[in-house]
Each structure stands twice: as structure tokens, then as C-alpha cells.
């Protein structure tokens with residue numbers, strides 16, 4: 001029943017993905033590290049002031065990366081630059097950042113391929129055990145990250161925040177969670193389950209990105225606070241992270257994309273439980289923790305609409321949400337045996 | 347009434363109001379949501395009675411100090427604990443208190459016109475000035491029509507003339523956002539309610555039925571296990587009867603099940619207790635729905651059968667379902683013989699027999715241990731140990747159908763008579779001459795009946811929930827104002843035309859308004875030649891939203 005060739009090819013593709021992500025991480029790390037020598041030229045610093053005064057023209061691409069000149073992110077050729085070394089450093093950061101994105105895309109292609117080949121190997125959709133499921137979630141997180149990058153080039157330097165945890169998860173999938181390709185038991189072989197699992201893993205991936213963006217946001221806030229306190233001299237070590245409000249916005253966007261999707265996924269799970277277990281909600285540990293995650297994200301959205309809770313507290317809530325999702329994925333599957341114990345790790 | 351009494355009443359009213367305001371505030375909602383999330387966690391971290399009784403009991407025994415305390419506090423039955431109920435009740439009340447005024451407000455606003463333009467548009471988070479070639483009245487009408495166009499987002503717009511002659515267009519869109527938000531919150535409330543009602547008035551019952559046997563759901567006692575809601579007394583259950591005609595399963599070469607299903611004869615309604623049956627093939631993931639009840643196929647297993655020839659010459663057949671322990675259906679169980687013939691009264695009770703052991707549909711003995719190599723019945727075998735004595739069934743405590751009470755063995759009331767591995771047709775002779783022959787096995791299916799009178803509503807609320815949240819999160823609530831004055835005031839250069847001041851305010855996602863605001867500006871006309879932008883190409887930059895302002899209106 002299991003096709004060994006496909007199974008083997010899938011493992012190779014997985015290694016490709018792992019390699020791609022590792023290289024991407026190194027590139028991001030180099031990009032972050034290259035900030036120390038950078039110095040902002042007076043001309044670049046003056047740009048935002050001009051804008052505030054003008055205010056007369058707003059065009060459709062106000063969100064383009066040109067504005068990132070004000071954030072200390074690389075602005076490419078458009079930015080007037082003083083001395084040669086600084087220029088070289090910025091150019092280097094820009095190029096290495098681009099390289100990171102390219103290898104991420106390659107890694108992602110391998111990642112998708114690994115899943116597809118697993119499906120061919122077992123003649124079933126590739127989400128039947130923890131290994132495959134973790135690949136689904138991390139794949140969804142990388143896909144969301146690529147969408148964010150595609151829409152907002154300025155977000156590139158937060159790659160280190162995004163790719164580090166994702167790479168760790170992919171690594172864990174390939175080592176601790178790895179299971180041979182195999183068919184699934186009949187109860188798992190149904191329509192609603194497929195809808196449920198796909199929706200849960202994809203939406204968890206999107207929500208995961210939201211949490212990571214919130215982490216980057218907190219990182220940037222800390223930097224800003226240290227600049228304000230005079231501990232860090234922005235002239236000497238500018239951060240490459242995008243402005244705090246932009247990171248916050250990416251986190252929010254990902255959350256509002258992921259939340260309805262996650263809601264739907266839980267409901268699809270309830271529909272499946274209704275036909276499989278005799279009750280649409282059984283307070284199984286997996287269900288309970290999913291509900292807790294859902295409630296935490298509802299809390300996040302509320303916090304963003306409540307005076308005094310916006311910004312930092314909301315970001316922390318988003319990170320707690322991320323923690324509950326990872327807790328549900330690993331701890332509940334592996335340590336607690338409920339009715340969802342199909343992890344295939346014995 | 348005395349003055350003091352009046353004071354007290356006034357104080358109570360004041361306190362009530364203050365409490366209500368607190369409870370229905372956003373902050374409280376936030377805290378309650380958090381509490382709910384935290385309070386849910388013990389049910390995932392600790393064993394729960396409703397999920398696994400043996401595990402919970404073991405846990406409590408293993409933690410002699412903490413276990414009983416946690417048990418008393420409800421940590422092993424979190425969902426039913428008073429503190430968990432308190433949190434979601436408070437949340438429900440908070441929701442009602444929050445949603446009601448907002449619904450009233452929404453109905454009031456339904457026909458309201460967009461509000462007047464603020465005096466100084468340049469103070470809004472988004473602001474621009476452009477010139478238009480038509481005069482103010484024409485310009486305003488042109489803007490109003492353009493805004494109302496569906497393709498542009500279907501703004502609700504109104505034109506007003508101010509005292510000083512300036513013409514304004516006020517426009518707003520995204521009213522549906524609030525509707526979606528309310529639908530979402532009401533659905534949460536509805537779901538909480540349906541779940542509560544369902545658990546009060548619903549029930550589940552489970553039973554194992556051997557192939558060839560039947561069962562009628564007329565009363566709770568018909569089930570092996572019956573879990574009623576608090577309002578269920580078991581008197582008015584709509585009965586149905588089934589007959590398990592044939593069990594079918596197919597496995598691949600590795601013993602992985604491809605499917606399993608059971609052919610049933612079903613009677614419901616008037617047909618109950620007649621001899622008319624309708625045929626139904628019951629599959630997993632596909633319950634049979636009968637008059638509000640649902641019948642599920644949850645699992646299956648084997649019922650080994652033994653023929654026992656007693657010393658007095660009586661020959662009888664006994665069987666019992668065994669519990670599958672692995673994917674190959676190596677199963678454990680016990681056949682309890684409670685009324686051995688040839689004994690009477692107390693002697694009968696002291697000479698009960700128990701055939702305890704392992705059943706394997708495709709037996710394989712390695713190192714003397716029997717396991718199954720394949721789930722299908724290719725070479726059935728058992729490894730049994732026979733006990734004689736008092737099974738302890740009269741003690742009043744319910745016993746597992748898969749095991750004997752080992753305390754009876756410890757007390758010496760049940761004594762082993764020997765053990766043996768038997769293939770099909772083989773026998774074991776006990777010291778007293780009783781002969782036990784293994785004669786084969788049948789299939790059993792484990793079935794469950796569920797009843798929840800309101801689960802259709804749960805689905806409805808689920809759909810509304812998703813629809814509501816999608817509407818609420820995708821629709822943006824935006825406002826824009828145009829103040830149009832004759833351009834002539836600006837100087838003699840432009841004798842006709844208008845100067846248009848534009849201000850924008852987003853009630854949600856302020857930063858995302860930028861791009862859209864650009865097109866709202868473009869709608870009005872060409873950019874005005876202002877001193878700042880005259881000399882150089884305009885810098886294209888996202889303006890910084892003045893974030894704290896976004897909810898002032």
C-alpha cells in the first residue's frame with residue numbers, strides 16, 4: 001500500500017526544505033547583524049518631517065517600502081547616503097535580505113513537495129499523523145510569511161523572528177515526530193475530518209505568524225524604549241526592524257485573517273465529531289485547549305479595541321495565543337491521551 | 347418611608363448600577379475571557395472523571411495529599427465545576443449587557459444620516475486639500491453620487507450647506523460591520539445556551555450487541571452505560587429496536603482496517619415490537635438518525651464462546667464480549683458463569699466460574715504468550731485461566747464486564763483452577779471434572795445512542811458565528827468629509843472652481859485607511875497647489891495615524 005519511492009522522495013524534499021530554511025535563517029541573522037555600523041544620514045532623517053508638513057498628497061501606494069526610510073530599514077537606491085562604507089553596509093543588508101527571501105521560497109517549494117509526495121506515498125491526504133500535521137502548520141506559517149513579504153517589502157528584517165521558531169518546529173517534525181508513511185484508520189477517512197484538519201492547520205499557521213509579528217513588535221518597542229532612555233544610540237546601532245506600528249499592524253492583519261478561519265475550523269471539527277463520536281462537543285482535552293486558544297485570540301481582538309490594552313498588552317496576549325496553539329499541537333497530542341490520540345507516535 | 351430607608355434604597359440602586367456597568371465593560375469582558383481560557387487548562391492537564399474514570403482514580407490515589415483536595419475543588423471535573431460555570435455565566439451576562447444596548451443603538455442609527463463635518467478637517471488623522479474645476483454645489487453633488495456608487499464601497503452620503511456658505515459632504519460606510527459584530531456576539535450567546543440546554547435535556551447511552559442479537563432503546567436500563575442530562579428521567583424516550591444481522595469488515599495485508607460496518611434491522615415508531623424490520627447498513631462516520639435520536643457504530647470486537655460440560659452432565663454454552671487491546675484485536679475479557687448447574691443456594695454462589703483470558707482472532711504464541719497476528723478470524727485461539735469461587739457480584743458494586751474483581755482473588759474467595767492455551771475445538775479439564783471447550787467466536791459491535799434536542803440550533807449559531815465574524819472583520823468602518831468652498835477666496839488666479847478640504851476618520855484599522863483615502867481624495871479633483879508641495883515632487887509617504895483619536899466618535 002505504501003509506495004517506498006514516493007516516501008523516499010518526500011524525505012528528500014523535506015531535507016531540501018530544512019536546508020532552505022536554515023540558509024534563510026543565516027541570511028536573516030547576517031542582515032540583522034549588519035546594523036551596527038549603519039548611520040542614518042541627515043537627509044533621510046529629514047524626510048518624515050517634510051511629509052507631516054505637506055500632507056497634501058496621498059496616493060494609493062502610501063504603504064510601499066519607500067516610507068521605510070523613516071524606520072531605519074534599507075531604502076535601496078532612493079535613500080541619499082553619505083559615505084561609502086555606510087552605503088556598502090546597506091547594500092549588503094539589502095542583498096542578503098533578498099537572498100533570505102529567495103531561499104525561503106525554495107525551502108517552501110520543497111516543503112510543499114514533501115507533503116504532496118507523502119500523499120502520493122500513502123494514497124491519502126498528507127495530514128494523517130503528527131509529522132505531516134506539523135509540516136502542514138509550519139507550511140501555512142511560511143506561506144503567510146511570504147504573503148506578508150510580498151505585500152510589505154519593509155517587513156523583511158523581521159525574518160529572524162519568524163524563521164527561527166518555524167525552523168525549529170520543522171526540525172522537530174523531522175526528528176522527534178517523524179513517522180513512516182502509513183494509511184490511516186477508517187474513522188479518520190472522511191470528508192469533514194479533511195476539512196477540519198486542513199482548516200485547523202492552515203489557520204494555526206496564520207495565527208502563528210500573528211504571534212511572531214507581535215514578538216517582533218515587542219522587540220522593536222524595547223529598542224525604541226532603549227533609544228528613548230539613551231541606552232542605545234540610534235546613530236550608531238539602528239535597528240533594521242520595521243517601525244513598531246507597522247509590526248503591530250501585520251500582527252493584527254494576520255490575526256483577523258486567521259481568527260475567522262480558526263473559528264470555522266473548530267466548527268468543522270464539531271461537525272465531524274457529531275458524525276463520528278456521537279456528540280459535537282465532548283470536552284476532550286484537544287477541544288478544550290482549542291477553545292482556550294480561540295478565547296485568547298478573541299481577547300486579543302478585544303484588547304485592541306479597549307483603551308489601555310492596545311499596544312504592548314495586546315501583543316502579549318497574541319503571544320500567549322501562540323503559546324496555547326503550540327501547546328495544543330505538541331503537549332496535548334503527545335502527553336495527554338484524549339480521543340484525538342491519533343498522533344501515530346508509539 | 348423613613349429617610350434612612352430611602353438612603354439605603356438609593357445606595358442599593360447605585361451599587362447595582364455600578365456593578366452592572368463594571369460587569370458589562372469591555373475590560374471585564376476581556377478579563378473574563380482570560381479567566382475562561384485559564385480555567386479550561388486544568389481539564390487538559392489533569393485526568394477528568396468524564397473522560398477516564400480509572401485514570402482519574404489512579405491519579406488521586408497516587409497523590410494522597412493533593413488529589414482529594416483537587417477532587418473536592420472540582421479539578422477533575424472542570425467543565426461541571428462551580429467556578430467554571432460561574433465564569434461562563436458571568437461572561438454570558440456580560441455579553442447580554444453589552445450586546446443589548448448596542449443592538450438598540452444600531453436600530454436607532456439604521457436610518458440616521460452621517461454626522462456633520464467637524465469644524466477643522468485638518469485635525470483628522472487623514473487630511474488633504476485639492477482643487478476642483480466645478481463650483482461647490484456641483485462638486486458636492488458629483489462627489490455624493492460617486493460615493494454612493496456600489497463599486498466604490500456603497501457609502502452613505504449626505505450634502506449640507508453650512509452657515510458660512512460652505513458646502514459639505516459627509517459620508518460613512520461599513521454599517522454592516524456592527525451588524526456582523528452583533529450577530530457574532532449573539533451567536534456566541536446562543537451557542538452557550540444551546541450547549542447548556544443540550545446537556546440538560548440530552549443523553550447518551552452505549553451498548554455492546556453481539557451479532558444475531560438485538561436491543562430496544564425503551565429505557566435507560568437497556569444500555570450498558572447511560573449518561574442522562576440533569577432533566578432526563580428516562581420515562582419518555584422515543585423507543586427504537588435494532589437487530590444486529592451481520593457485521594462486515596475488510597483489512598489490508600498489514601491488518602489495517604479498510605472499513606467496517608454492520609447490517610441492521612431497524613424498528614421505530616409504530617413498527618416497534620412488531621416483526622417488521624427495515625434494513626439499514628450502519629457505517630462509521632455515518633450515524634442512523636431515528637426520530638431525533640442518533641445511533642452510532644463506534645467500534646467492534648469479538649465474543650469468544652465456550653461450551654462447558656459440568657460434572658453433573660449438564661452442557662451449556664457461555665460467551666462474553668472481550669475488549670480489544672491492539673490493532674490486531676488481541677482481546678481481554680472474562681466469561682462469568684454465575685449459576686453453575688448442580689449446585690443450589692449458597693453452594694451455587696461459592697462455585698461460580700470465571701474464564702479469564704485473552705482471545706486472538708489469529709492466534710500466534712511466542713514464548714508462551716498469545717497475541718493476535720491479524721484482526722480477522724483466521725485461527726482463533728484463547729489463553730485462559732479459570733477461577734472458581736464467589737465472583738462477588740452480590741456486593742452491590744458494579745463490576746467491569748471485561749474483568750473479575752481481583753479483590754475476591756486476594757481474599758481467597760476466587761481460586762485459580764489452572765491455565766491453558768486452547769485452539770478452536772480444544773478443551774481444558776478442571777480438577778473437579780468440568781470440561782471447558784473453546785468453540786469459536788462471534789462479532790460484537792459497540793453502539794451508541796445520542797439525543798440532543800437542540801443540536802440543530804447549535805449548527806445554526808455556528809454558521810451565524812462564522813458569518814458574523816467574517817462580516818465584522820472584513821468590513822471597514824470609515825468616514826470621510828468634504829468641505830467645499832469657492833476657490834476664488836484663495837486668490838484671483840482661479841476665478842471658477844472650488845477648494846476641497848478632505849478629512850478622513852477610520853473607526854477600525856486606521857493605518858489601513860491610507861490607500862483608500864487616496865482614492866477618496868482623487869475623487870474630488872486635482873491636488874491643490876499648496877506652497878509645501880509646489881516646488882518639488884510630492885513625497886509619497888504613509889502618514890502617521892493619530893491613533894488615540896480613532897474612537898472619539
Ligand code: HEM
Pocket residue numbers: 295297298301302305370371372373375379437440441442444445527531534815818819854
Ligand atoms: C464569549 C465572549 C466573547 C467573545 C468570544 C467575543 C469575541 C469578539 C471578537 C472576536 C471581536 C472582534 C470582532 C471585531 O473586531 O469586530 C469582538 C469585538 C467586540 N466585542 Fe466581543 N466577544 C465576547 C464578549 C464580549 C462582551 C462581553 C462584550 C461587552 C463588554 C464584547 C464587546 C465587544 C465589542 C464592543 C467589540 C467591537 C470592538 C471593535 O470595535 O473592534 N464582547 N468580540
